[in-house]
Amino acid sequence: MKGFVLLLLLWVIAFGTPQPKDTPSYFNAEIMRIEEERYLGNKVANVFFTTEEGKTYKLYDFIRGKPTALILAYYTCDSACPLVVKSALQATQSMGKDANFLVMSFDKEDTLEDIKRFKKQLGVENPKWTFGIMKEEDIKKLTQSLGYRFFYSRRDRVFIHPNVVIFLAPDGKIVRYLYGVSPKERELRIALAEAETFRITKNTIVDVAYMVCYRYDPNTGKYGLNPTLLFAFGGLMLASLTLLNALIKKKREVKT
Template sequence: MKSSWSSLRKLAAAMAVSAVVMLGFANGAHAAYGNVTKTSVVDPSILKIEEMKYLGEKADYDFVLQDETGADFKLGSMTGKPLVLAFSYYTCDGACSVINKNLAETLKGVERWKIGQDYNVLTVSFDQNDTPATLANFMKEAGFADGLPDGWKMTTMLKKEDILKLTGSMGFKFFWSPRDAMFLHPNVYIMLSPKGRVTRYLYGGTITPTDMELAITKAKGGEIAAANVIDFVVGACYSYNYKDGKYSINIPLFVAAGALIFGLTLIVGSFSYMKFRRVKHES
């Protein structure tokens, strides 16, 4: 009896923590994960993606997806180019439509790379109740009634049991809040390399076209040809700031470059001076 009472107490405590987590979030935490009220006592790390654990991991591309027409296709059909992946759900009338609208606006400012030509975009629902019908309605309500740009697909998953496999493989967490009748989740774009490896997480409320352009450049990685060496140089000049969730100038690189230039200048200057003295002495 005592053992049963102890088990019940533990179960009640776990349920209480779960309730607090579900009711305390509004799509995540910190600037990168959404907004949490100042009075909230919920630890925002609950929804935080453990980036260092998943960066470099290869996604499973065997999953079967369905677009708004109900047509099936494999995730693997979008390999070969960098892929911007966004998880959403289609009965959402708030953050999910915003994150997709913002992505569309952000991509308009990406001048170096062209969607469909240099990279692809994929929105996948993590709600097992979503269907091609709810997807079609979401597209209409979110401002995509005329369709998506070439290279961008919005989809549901054919096998509902695959949802947790795909989201879990990238560290994406989500919870259902019965009180608010909504999912709580991070608003994040996941960048995948042409070979399907996770290369970057960019958070919806903070990124700029420059951030996205740099993320695509970095994702292209070793595929940057000699003719596009300038892209490699530009990519190297920026590093990702995990604290701010943005790209920033790679200060150590510039310091090292400055030191190298100074050293070379000193060597060349010394050589030129010695040569000048030698010529003057011989004359």
Template sequence: MFGVLTLSWAVPMPKDHEGFFDPTILKIEEEKYLGKQVADVEFTDEHGRTHKLLDYIKGHPTALILGYYTCDSACPLIIKNAIEASKNISKDFRGIVLSFDKEDTLRDLQEFKKKLGISPSSRWTFGIMKEEDIKKLSQSLGYRFFYSRQDRVFVHPNVVIFIDPEGKVSRYLYGISPRETDFRIALAEAETFRITKNTIVDIAFMVCYKYDPNTGKYGLNPVVLFAIAGFTLGSFTLAYAFIKRAKEV
């Protein structure tokens, strides 16, 4: 399916024959990168303005997606779904999409946004980078990808990377359909890497949901569920005893 794959950023070469592809070589070794500083690269936004990444995200929890603008499969899905998942979140966060394709241009970026129907008022910033910055950023995130010359596509992880306000990696969320709950929790986790006040909603989500590194998603924390069940049962028991006693009196 993938044809001949071109090596990108120190990824082991495929073995045996040109059709071989081992998806495990794209796995991000999270234990090496969580809590690490991301590379302070430069990117150019759709208006032609240049930004330093760490200056741009400083003071804000950030959701970062790496993709490429000529993609017609996974990239449009994960980006569109991420924007949808984050649209109701009132938290002051940064959403950034950066291309890892050195051939992408600002026109490609603008056409991509137009095709997806992303409005200029979107809270997400889109950008392109030079080759050396692509390399620095992807290496600092543990993000690896291949280019298939035969199929003319990139093979890459589908992941939203969350970064704390000081520029350190706080979470990887995998899949092309991130949920609002996942986004809300991951942003709250990123923000708590510094001393800050969370909203009651964020705290509730962080307590009630537990991150599962095997699936790359959040699920209800069974410990909390049992605790809530116990508390509820205890409350009903106390209420029943109080009412019964009141009747007896």
């Protein structure tokens, strides 16, 4: 067991250590940072979108005076998007109907069939969540009103974008950005409560390294999985195995 833990530690050090911020060989995630001070308190654009059932809504008609959790993603993503959405679906299973939960695609090529495939890939059912697609002009209006920036690498066929849940007050004002790939139930409940009372909360510290799925490596000319996410996963695994090893050791000592 000790040997395995040591091996995992060496793997994390060798492959999972985050690159220094001034290292030029990776995509600079700073350009994905949302300038919260510019957008918090502003009203989101009242765009049109079409749900998986084929119904078309204007965003404010859908909100209907309730606080809203909004995730921007794209349905052909095989990296962070499924992680963020699946975590959000699981974390809101026990929540009531006093809030809206919405996933919107920023990929103009996404279709209703893509929504079905994406939901099947998640393997989690939560009818509280609505999935939608938009036309290009509405994508532009919505993302610009949120300060949400993304771009597409044609060579690697991936979108570079922030991983964030955005919270809207009942009148459509932006009140909170919650970053990360694994939103927790407590965080979502607090953010929705803040949205319901129109309380605006700005993040004081945001580790932008966790905001994007991929980083660009000019040495290969391609985008690869964000090594910081790998480091976080490796660190979590190491901590879990260390705790397990300690429990096993203690149990053996009790027996002897």
